[in-house]
Amino acid sequence: MSRNSFGHVFRFTTWGESHGPALGAVVDGCPPGLTLGEADIQPFLDARRPGQSRFTTQRQEPDHVRILSGVFEGRTTGTPISLMIENVDQRSKDYSDVARAYRPGHADYAYDAKYGFRDYRGGGRSSARETAARVAAGAVARLVIPEVAILGYVSAIGGDAIDPAAFDPAEIARNPFFCPDPAAAVRWEGLVDGARKAGSSLGAVVECVATGVPAGWGAPLYGKLDAELAYAMMGINAVKGVEIGDGFAAAANTGEGNADPMRPNPDRSSNEGLPIFTANHAGGVAGAFRPGNRWWCAWRSSRRHRS
């Protein structure tokens, strides 16, 4: 089954292995007339780029993106957009051990079980390097929905969580952990250094907040916004849990505790007639759709770090 794609009307397909000549994405269904250049994509790849601190993989990759199709005179034409990132640092590491033995917590065994054959260099297709292609495609997707702002950050590492009261979005870009709580960022430095020196690694929780999502997006059942987000997050290597809004805490609550009350909006002119929601336990996705543009849709994913 062909499954390296995400999306429906706007749809991208990624390709590439850790140690092949390149990796990339084909974005099909992008609306025409959007201003798009490599400079719109590169900052997201730069933020993701490895080798920028001692806390990530030390592989050195410029991760320069090239747009090979679908853009003419700086604007999208409605035809498929081909994005390519060349692999530069295909270090001549000896992978003979990986070729022979299955690393626990990795996909080595599973690939052999499924395909009977695998590209073992750096994990091949199962390398987290594949997410570079998602980042590039995602940068295009953002241009399609400029009314939506998406903020992502790490909210916990190794069980040590941020203090919500100290949340400052401006901090996210100021530390190597994408941490919105400066005190937590300092603690994590010690935590991750300790794990690194012990030859270990740590799990983490990533949170995303989308604001400005118009009411009514998503399908009512099956392809609900919750379901599409969960599918997207769980389709990434090592993600083992997804929560929307209160997530599992909802299971320990009552019906009325979980419900997000509405009251009529007295100022109809400035709010498009939307009701005012006085809570947001559902993460902005109740009955499948986001109930208004004043609340956020948040999803959390649990990432299991690899040793």
Added chain:
Amino acid sequence: MSRNSFGHVFRFTTWGESHGPALGAVVDGCPPGLTLGEADIQPFLDARRPGQSRFTTQRQEPDHVRILSGVFEGRTTGTPISLMIENVDQRSKDYSDVARAYRPGHADYAYDAKYGFRDYRGGGRSSARETAARVAAGAVARLVIPEVAILGYVSAIGGDAIDPAAFDPAEIARNPFFCPDPAAAVRWEGLVDGARKAGSSLGAVVECVATGVPAGWGAPLYGKLDAELAYAMMGINAVKGVEIGDGFAAAANTGEGNADPMRPNPDRSSNEGLPIFTANHAGGVAGAFRPGNRWWCAWRSSRRHRS
């Protein structure tokens, strides 16, 4: 976008509202030659059927399934299988209040925001009654993969969890809560009765365990087994979280703590040459595929009960 379907090669599409004449599913892609009759599906609908205890909705529905196509002389023919369940108890309840006001924690507002129009009787398409069609389609799906056994149960209600040490699968069918821990079932009776009398309701956690899943099922990325399961669970009304294996606990663990070690299997004849996994933090889904048929793939979902 057409989104009331689930699956790829084996694919079902459901239809029906709470108070329409019927609801059902069309299963396309079912292999030919399988023995299938209404008696293979009915027990699952009977287990799901409302009105059997004071703890569920009091709607009385026989939920008799009819097979309208795709079966000839007791066997599937490879053509689409149409399943229909007639609605009998469309009580002449007065829905004028629901027609006028949006119930918090329900899809009322979202349907109007998306479609500008809704069938308000019993929640229409957003009624949990839609899951009857999934149950019927799922009963057919089980016949396609007889090597896989799937066990589902409730593991917590309102924050009160079962004791894993008391887990007894035989208990699941003995109480109205599908609870594998008899002591917890007794406690839940009081808990749910209390909520019911207070006009409230409670969240719950459902756990599923699949055994016998062959190594290699699922796609390596995007449509990973984790992702397909998360999509399926999150596509159900009121589900707000999904975990595979250790789930969010993995995020508080180390790389080696999360990894599931393998050792060679000395008895190659009886185990198809599979390695022996000495832990199962990944829920049997590492690197996207299930690593062996001796372990389980477990996923948990958090269900937010509606008031």
Added chain:
Amino acid sequence: MSRNSFGHVFRFTTWGESHGPALGAVVDGCPPGLTLGEADIQPFLDARRPGQSRFTTQRQEPDHVRILSGVFEGRTTGTPISLMIENVDQRSKDYSDVARAYRPGHADYAYDAKYGFRDYRGGGRSSARETAARVAAGAVARLVIPEVAILGYVSAIGGDAIDPAAFDPAEIARNPFFCPDPAAAVRWEGLVDGARKAGSSLGAVVECVATGVPAGWGAPLYGKLDAELAYAMMGINAVKGVEIGDGFAAAANTGEGNADPMRPNPDRSSNEGLPIFTANHAGGVAGAFRPGNRWWCAWRSSRRHRS
């Protein structure tokens, strides 16, 4: 592979066999708020209904359609629309000969080759009776695009074609052959009677003309309007050829003979600024899209009648 569906955003899936209890379609992705009742669908089924003349199958079926979901207070709700047509005349014909022998020109052998098992009663799923479900779904589709008018008729039977000069759309409903040329209809009566008495049958050509199709519909490549139409027509039993516009005659023509010249439209107000096309060899589909709303898109299919 699940393949009993047609369409993308608006998508229907059909089910049912010639001699099962019923057949039907689930229409997913229909926009909300459309006025829809059984009376909008029934006339199309009545026109298709067998047993109305001696020239078609003598099976007697009322072909009453029921809407089982997706419509509330006479309007579509955006949820799946389930359409069901019960089979009434499941004549107790003896099918033991069909069960044993493969009829040439039928799907009997192919079903056994693929599935190893088949419902032989009346051809099972391969019966042309399946098209009743398409007709029902198509009646819904017409409501979604009211600006488009679609006219279908038979243009040739057994090699005897209509005279284009005698074309009168009002004639189509006046004879049992859907023939727009009254003289041809008289000839066909004798032709078909002769074949019928000889225990034979005749091939035919069906032509469809769509007017009012907005410029720009369809995808530029792959899912071109030509390709979607060809897929739809060829997916019907016994269709062996499809032409758009001049079809195969284009292959015997020159580039300039095939090209449809444009000239600027002096009256910009009344024609939405569309150029005026002075020919229509391409059937209104040039470069994948229909070039204007003043021309038609015609496709022809060759139907091979079964003995």
Added chain:
Amino acid sequence: MSRNSFGHVFRFTTWGESHGPALGAVVDGCPPGLTLGEADIQPFLDARRPGQSRFTTQRQEPDHVRILSGVFEGRTTGTPISLMIENVDQRSKDYSDVARAYRPGHADYAYDAKYGFRDYRGGGRSSARETAARVAAGAVARLVIPEVAILGYVSAIGGDAIDPAAFDPAEIARNPFFCPDPAAAVRWEGLVDGARKAGSSLGAVVECVATGVPAGWGAPLYGKLDAELAYAMMGINAVKGVEIGDGFAAAANTGEGNADPMRPNPDRSSNEGLPIFTANHAGGVAGAFRPGNRWWCAWRSSRRHRS
């Protein structure tokens, strides 16, 4: 809608414009373990390559294909295969006339009508150069079904058809027209030269014959082998007609004239128990599936040449 893809389990997506830096295809769902190198693809691109005779476009392109992913140590790994062909001859032709005026018989107007914006250089995405990406993906597809042999050739140009009695497959590679009839090839030389000198062009008919197709391939309805082939052919620029087997000639025939009789196969050992078909009017696709591996499935397409 995302539509630059073809196939289901084996699926490819193409990208690229006539005058962009490159064009290519991503093949997803290719089985693992197939021997694949650029040398398996290049001969098909070489056969298609323009500029090899005075009868085709004079653009000079080496059309070297590069495999960027999905192959390791000369074998496919089951992951997406990215194929890229760089554009070399992006001649500095002046396209200002094409930018301003719509060429009849081309997609210029339609692209503007749909997208409001187009890459006019060489037709952009609507250039027949896009078929290079299909050829590359098709070369991979052939390796997946080695039991099937596919032969394609031109059977008519400008209305001048080959003589079936003179059919010699060895001739196809010996003339610039892929013509299996040497006498016709000579005639076509004059015909095409005349058109070329007159600044004109000619339509053509392409025929394809597939042998070795196992019985049972394809879906019974909708996604029938006829329908998938018609969709594929009609999705190519300028194709306006598709026939399977007798095609439109079937419409002028009787039921028994069209039927392909079967008789039992006395030598069961050597023919897998297949019946012997004594005719092949249906092009090997009766009741949706190919009835045996001894006959061919032929489809014809009418290509309307562009001036």
